[in-house]
Each structure stands twice: as structure tokens, then as C-alpha cells.
Amino acid sequence: xxxxxxxxxxxxxxxxxxxxxxxxxxxxxxxxxxxxxxxxxxxxxxxxxxxxxxxxxxxxxxxxxxxxxxxxxxxxxxxxxxxxxxxxxxxxxxxxxxxxxxxxxxxxxxxxxxxxxxxxxxxxxxxxxxxxxxxxxxxxxxxxxxxxxxxxxxxxxxxxxxxxxxxxxxxxxxxxxxxxxxxxxxxxxxxxxxxxxxxxxxxxxxxxxxxxxxxxxxxxxxxxxxxxxxxxxxxxxxxxxxxxxxxxxxxxxxxxxxxxxxxxxxxxxxxxxxxx
DNA sequence: CGTATCTCCTGCAAGC
DNA sequence: TGCTTGCAGGAGATAC
Numbered sequence: 129x130x131x132x133x134x135x136x137x138x139x140x141x142x143x144x145x146x147x148x149x150x151x152x153x154x155x156x157x158x159x160x161x162x163x164x165x166x167x168x169x170x171x172x173x174x175x176x177x178x179x180x181x182x183x184x185x186x187x188x189x190x191x192x193x194x195x196x197x198x199x200x201x202x203x204x205x206x207x208x209x210x211x212x213x214x215x216x217x218x219x220x221x222x223x224x225x226x227x228x229x230x231x232x233x234x235x236x237x238x239x240x241x242x243x244x245x246x247x248x249x250x251x252x253x254x255x256x257x258x259x260x261x262x263x264x265x266x267x268x269x270x271x272x273x274x275x276x277x278x279x280x281x282x283x284x285x286x287x288x289x290x291x292x293x294x295x296x297x298x299x300x301x302x303x304x305x306x307x308x309x310x311x312x313x314x315x316x317x318x319x320x321x322x323x324x325x326x327x328x329x330x331x332x333x334x335x336x337x338x339x340x341x342x343x344x345x346x347x348x349x350x351x352x353x354x355x356x357x358x359x360x361x362x363x364x365x366x367x368x369x370x371x372x373x374x375x376x377x378x379x380x381x382x383x384x385x386x387x388x389x390x391x392x393x394x395x396x397x398x399x400x401x402x403x404x
Numbered sequence: 405c406g407t408a409t410c411t412c413c414t415g416c417a418a419g420c
Numbered sequence: 421t422g423c424t425t426g427c428a429g430g431a432g433a434t435a436c
Contacts, residue, residue, distance in 0.1 A: 131430095162412070162432090187430075204429050205414075220414085242413040244430065260432090287407065296431070304429065392408070394429070 130202040132268075132301030133344035135187045138208060142189070143182040145210060145234060146227050150178050151193070153226040153233075155214075161222060162203065162246040169249040174198050179227070186264050186300035190255070197255045203244025209237045223247070265299040268337050274299065275327075275334035282322040282330070289325060290318035291392050293337070302337060304394050305372050306344070310336040312371040317403040318396050371397040 173196030181192040313336040375388030379399040
């Protein structure tokens with residue numbers, strides 16, 4: 129499941145391969161993912177153009193040319209694989225892009241078995257007003273006052289703090305795994321109503337979010353490179369998960385048993401003794 | 405508007 | 421061994 133650290137690592141890897149290079153071809157093997165793929169618009173705005181910038185906003189990967197932007201989301205199961213081969217080598221490859229580099233054309237294969245991902249395009253001046261982008265919360269690793277922001281946003285909110293953190297309109301990039309982990313580290317119970325957290329508790333939560341995401345980015349840097357590395361774990365396989373998936377195991381702080389329950393349809397893990 | 409639920413999809417694991 | 425069942429989950433859409 130690509131979370132923010134995986135998308136950040138992929139962005140950096142794609143930047144290395146693509147930035148400043150020309151996108152010379154694109155082949156599509158299906159017409160829709162989560163939404164219809166704007167294939168003609170992609171050809172107009174991206175193909176034949178130099179990729180001026182590869183960037184990221186939330187879990188959206190952004191490619192920019194002189195004529196517009198491509199917005200890519202990996203959904204639940206998406207990945208972009210680099211290969212010297214133009215032919216797809218993996219099942220569920222939905223499109224392939226060719227990038228001209230000093231050492232010949234390199235191919236980027238978008239693979240996404242569950243097809244929760246998307247590919248959209250927009251004009252150069254439409255990105256920040258795009259409906260997927262415009263209402264997003266701050267980037268947790270760039271925000272200078274994340275705790276203050278979370279505190280202000282949470283006033284009078286009765287939603288569980290874990291669901292609050294997973295709302296991309298509040299703060300981006302905190303998926304289910306990292307919401308569980310951040311709250312465990314901060315010793316805050318995931319079922320607490322968001323509005324009941326004290327200002328100082330938000331300081332602790334904000335730091336926990338930033339620490340767990342940064343640790344995952346550091347651990348996730350090897351996931352791209354080429355086909356031989358694609359299955360080699362990105363991020364959370366190498367970050368020690370302290371509660372996620374550890375129900376009925378002992379808490380590493382107090383030795384009590386980690387509990388699991390479903391919250392808004394999502395698996396939620398916590399230590400009832402440590403997290404208040 | 406705030407909150408909760410539904411929905412898309414395939415792969416995998418557990419249970420019989 | 422081979423089936424069925426349930427779960428995994430990002431985030432927009434929908435319902436209240």
C-alpha cells in the first residue's frame with residue numbers, strides 16, 4: 129500500500145530518471161482506472177514534451193511539462209516500475225511511458241492490480257485549483273506549525289482522532305498504518321474525540337507523525353531502481369511497526385496486550401494501557 | 405456543514 | 421487439494 133513515504137521515494141526516483149528528459153511515447157492498455165484516463169489530453173500535454181518537473185503533493189505524483197500536468201495516484205496497489213523493456217512484463221500493467229535518457233529510452237510501467245489509482249491531466253495554470261488538489265491539508269513534513277494547525281482544525285470535532293488524522297483535508301499523507309503508529313508513539317488513544325486533545329498533546333502527535341514518516345522515507349529508498357528491487361519492500365516493511373498488525377502481541381512499553389478493533393471500517397491497533 | 409457509511413478492485417490467507 | 425469467504429484500504433461519493 130503506497131503511503132506518503134512510498135510516494136515520496138518514488139517521486140525522488142522518477143525525478144532522477146525523468147526530470148529534464150523528454151517523454152517520447154505513451155501506450156495505454158486500458159481506458160480507465162478509478163476514473164477514465166484522458167488519453168488524448170495526455171498525448172497533447174505530455175507526450176513529446178520535456179518533463180520539467182517531477183513533484184508530489186499529498187500522495188499525488190505530479191509531472192509537469194510546458195503544456196500541462198499529469199496527476200498520478202497509486203491507490204492501494206499501484207507502483208511505477210522502471211525497465212529497459214518497452215513491453216510490459218507484469219500483469220496489471222495499465223500504461224507504459226518512454227523517457228529519452230542519455231543511455232537510451234527507459235520505460236516506466238504503471239502497475240496497479242486493484243485499479244484504485246488514477247491518471248488525470250490539467251492545464252499549466254489549473255493544477256492548484258484542481259478539485260483533487262485544492263482542498264488538501266498541509267504537508268506534514270513541510271509544515272512549520274503542524275501542531276498548531278491540528279489543534280485549530282480539531283476545535284469542536286467529535287470524530288475519533290485517528291479518523292481525523294487520516295482525513296487529507298486536515299493533513300495529508302497519514303494513512304491507516306501511520307495513523308496507528310503515530311498515535312501509539314504519542315500515547316494518544318485512537319478513539320479519543322479529536323476535539324478533546326489538549327494543545328500540548330497535539331505537539332506530541334505532530335512530532336510523532338513527522339518522526340514515523342521520516343523514518344519510513346529513510347527506510348524506503350530502495351524500492352524503485354529496477355525490476356529486481358520492486359518486491360523488495362518499501363517503507364513500512366523495514367520500519368519497525370510497533371502496533372500495526374500486532375494485535376494479541378505484548379506492548380513493547382508496558383507488556384500489556386495490543387488490542388484491535390475496527391474503526392470506520394479500518395483496522396485500528398492500540399495499547400489500552402499506554403494510550404490515553 | 406459534520407459525520408458515518410458505501411464503493412471501487414484483486415490478491416492473499418484462513419477455514420472448511 | 422480446492423473451494424469459499426473475508427479482509428486489506430485511499431479517498432471520493434453518497435446519505436443523513
